[in-house]
Amino acid sequence: MCEPVEDDKTSADYYFDSYSHFGIHEEMLKDVVRTKTYQNVIYRNTFLFKDKIVLDVGAGTGILSLFCAKSGAKHVYAVECSQMADMAKEIVEANGYSNVITVLKGKIEEIDLPVPQVDVIISEWMGYFLLYENMLNTVLYARDKWLVNNGIVLPDNASLYLTAIEDAEYKEDKIEFWNNVYGFDMSCIRKQSIMEPLVDTVDQNQIVTNCQLLKTMDISKMTSGDASFTAPFKLVAERDDYIHALIAYFDVAFTVCHKLTGFSTGPRSRNTHWKQTVLYLEEVLTICEGESITGSMTVAQNKKNPRDVDITLKYSLNGQRCVISRTQHYKMR
Amino acid sequence: MCEPVEDDKTSADYYFDSYSHFGIHEEMLKDVVRTKTYQNVIYRNTFLFKDKIVLDVGAGTGILSLFCAKSGAKHVYAVECSQMADMAKEIVEANGYSNVITVLKGKIEEIDLPVPQVDVIISEWMGYFLLYENMLNTVLYARDKWLVNNGIVLPDNASLYLTAIEDAEYKEDKIEFWNNVYGFDMSCIRKQSIMEPLVDTVDQNQIVTNCQLLKTMDISKMTSGDASFTAPFKLVAERDDYIHALIAYFDVAFTVCHKLTGFSTGPRSRNTHWKQTVLYLEEVLTICEGESITGSMTVAQNKKNPRDVDITLKYSLNGQRCVISRTQHYKMR
Numbered sequence: 030m031c032e033p034v035e036d037d038k039t040s041a042d043y044y045f046d047s048y049s050h051f052g053i054h055e056e057m058l059k060d061v062v063r064t065k066t067y068q069n070v071i072y073r074n075t076f077l078f079k080d081k082i083v084l085d086v087g088a089g090t091g092i093l094s095l096f097c098a099k100s101g102a103k104h105v106y107a108v109e110c111s112q113m114a115d116m117a118k119e120i121v122e123a124n125g126y127s128n129v130i131t132v133l134k135g136k137i138e139e140i141d142l143p144v145p146q147v148d149v150i151i152s153e154w155m156g157y158f159l160l161y162e163n164m165l166n167t168v169l170y171a172r173d174k175w176l177v178n179n180g181i182v183l184p185d186n187a188s189l190y191l192t193a194i195e196d197a198e199y200k201e202d203k204i205e206f207w208n209n210v211y212g213f214d215m216s217c218i219r220k221q222s223i224m225e226p227l228v229d230t231v232d233q234n235q236i237v238t239n240c241q242l243l244k245t246m247d248i249s250k251m252t253s254g255d256a257s258f259t260a261p262f263k264l265v266a267e268r269d270d271y272i273h274a275l276i277a278y279f280d281v282a283f284t285v286c287h288k289l290t291g292f293s294t295g296p297r298s299r300n301t302h303w304k305q306t307v308l309y310l311e312e313v314l315t316i317c318e319g320e321s322i323t324g325s326m327t328v329a330q331n332k333k334n335p336r337d338v339d340i341t342l343k344y345s346l347n348g349q350r351c352v353i354s355r356t357q358h359y360k361m362r
Numbered sequence: 363m364c365e366p367v368e369d370d371k372t373s374a375d376y377y378f379d380s381y382s383h384f385g386i387h388e389e390m391l392k393d394v395v396r397t398k399t400y401q402n403v404i405y406r407n408t409f410l411f412k413d414k415i416v417l418d419v420g421a422g423t424g425i426l427s428l429f430c431a432k433s434g435a436k437h438v439y440a441v442e443c444s445q446m447a448d449m450a451k452e453i454v455e456a457n458g459y460s461n462v463i464t465v466l467k468g469k470i471e472e473i474d475l476p477v478p479q480v481d482v483i484i485s486e487w488m489g490y491f492l493l494y495e496n497m498l499n500t501v502l503y504a505r506d507k508w509l510v511n512n513g514i515v516l517p518d519n520a521s522l523y524l525t526a527i528e529d530a531e532y533k534e535d536k537i538e539f540w541n542n543v544y545g546f547d548m549s550c551i552r553k554q555s556i557m558e559p560l561v562d563t564v565d566q567n568q569i570v571t572n573c574q575l576l577k578t579m580d581i582s583k584m585t586s587g588d589a590s591f592t593a594p595f596k597l598v599a600e601r602d603d604y605i606h607a608l609i610a611y612f613d614v615a616f617t618v619c620h621k622l623t624g625f626s627t628g629p630r631s632r633n634t635h636w637k638q639t640v641l642y643l644e645e646v647l648t649i650c651e652g653e654s655i656t657g658s659m660t661v662a663q664n665k666k667n668p669r670d671v672d673i674t675l676k677y678s679l680n681g682q683r684c685v686i687s688r689t690q691h692y693k694m695r
Contacts, residue, residue, distance in 0.1 A: 051551045095546050119550040210391055213428050217452040218384045
């Protein structure tokens with residue numbers, strides 16, 4: 030019931046386990062922003078799929094492969110490494126697409142694809158904070174190994190953004206809570222809790238500054254190394270307020286569509302299951318309209334658990350009412 | 363990122379992993395019904411703890427051990443097998459109880475307790491559906507190995523209840539959803555989803571029948587075998603309605619307190635993090651006031667994953683508008 034195991038093993042098993050359960054797929058399928066966008070991309074751009082060989086990376090229930098098959102694909106290879114692959118096979122059969130869709134159970138890095146090349150690679154690889162779980166590397170691996178010249182990757186563009194929010198109440202509940210738990214000091218857990226970005230929905234009225242583009246990724250050209258980066262930022266306050274956290278979110282675009290299609294996971298857009306990623310600051314910043322928080326964010330794959338993302342945030346505010354300069358380390362796990 | 367592993371390994375690792383993370387402890391600590399009840403039991407019944415040797419089984423953050431120390435315990439042994447044990451040690455020190463509380467990291471079945479016997483065993487071992495995760499066995503093991511004659515176990519009483527609810531909307535959303543997912547048949551996943559009891563809060567207005575006591579457990583006397591049982595039930599409709607699910611919930615009591623103390627996780631009580639456990643029925647039952655659903659529930663520890671619970675539900679309704687007799691199998695996992 031409680032076997033000690035190395036972190037990386039636990040992490041891998043949990044990942045495996047979580048995607049084997051239908052619950053996570055239910056959540057993703059019911060994320061209408063996500064699934065409807067993919068559906069629109071595929072159904073409204075049949076010219077991209079008609080008579081094409083498609084590779085679906087991390088197929089899950091096979092929903093994207095089914096969309097592609099219905100959109101006229103010549104053949105779809107749906108690769109899924111979790112136990113859900115068995116369900117995907119049943120689903121493909123139940124819907125009469127066994128002749129068009131081949132479900133391959135295994136890791137992209139290990140499977141034998143029956144064809145030398147594919148025309149289209151489609152994948153819903155995005156994790157929390159865009160890069161959590163690091164499935165992007167798997168998509169890039171597939172792209173370099175199998176995608177034909179001038180083949181397309183869907184989505185082909187992803188952008189990460191940063192902004193700053195007022196969040197006194199929730200920081201109190203999630204972080205400061207540990208300072209006094211039924212009268213006891215559990216601040217050693219506070220240290221852990223502030224290092225772990227919180228995935229939750231933020232109200233747009235909490236936004237105090239502009240939203241800064243941190244990084245744009247061209248999935249069709251980038252290398253896996255481009256997923257680790259340091260990006261500078263400047264967040265200018267649009268009103269006098271307090272700042273308790275910086276939040277990150279991402280947009281995804283399918284630029285090869287007939288009409289530009291995509292979605293945003295930002296706080297001003299309709300909520301998705303990705304929500305936003307909240308990075309709490311050690312101290313509260315007292316910021317005046319026009320003042321700016323400047324700094325840089327470094328994002329890197331964790332050495333021990335490739336799925337985990339290490340984030341280093343350097344920031345400083347040199348304001349009338351608050352002067353602060355700090356570096357904080359976070360880990361998405 | 364996606365290693366195939368045997369189910370039992372995955373399960374054990376996930377269990378290990380989940381309790382190593384502060385998030386699950388945050389949820390339990392913030393369950394005021396749960397934590398305040400334990401606090402009241404300990405603070406208002408100092409005669410049970412003063413100068414006593416206490417064993418805290420599955421101590422987590424150590425909160426119950428801290429309550430006991432503050433209540434005058436001579437010494438508290440806090441046993442925790444997850445990584446959280448390291449935090450518990452820090453917390454005990456930070457609060458100046460290192461001389462009273464000894465945190466032991468490991469499995470109850472494997473640790474060396476520095477004393478031959480303890481006067482009190484306290485534990486918050488209850489899982490979803492009371493028995494999920496099967497930590498009760500660990501408490502019983504500790505009781506038989508270390509509890510002094512006439513020693514006490516807290517809590518010492520747990521009761522499991524069953525009732526029937528109208529739940530058309532949610533059954534549609536959680537179960538029938540799989541019949542048509544963006545136009546595709548994923549009913550093979552429906553089969554999985556209906557076999558898995560759903561842990562969620564039920565509105566008391568959904569209750570259609572009486573609430574039936576299924577099983578009472580005396581933690582101070584029972585054997586681990588008593589946690590597997592078959593219990594008959596008779597649920598009588600209090601109004602004309604439809605029945606989509608049976609729900610189970612439990613009460614816990616501390617009968618050795620000066621004044622009977624405990625809590626219920628039922629739909630008529632304040633919500634706890636245990637919520638209720640919903641077992642969806644294959645077909646909707648059309649029941650008339652006064653008619654009854656009779657049957658039996660069999661609860662057993664899963665052979666492969668001792669943490670998992672197998673539930674077999676036999677039920678029949680012989681009504682004016684609906685005649686049905688069925689057996690359904692569920693698995694808490």
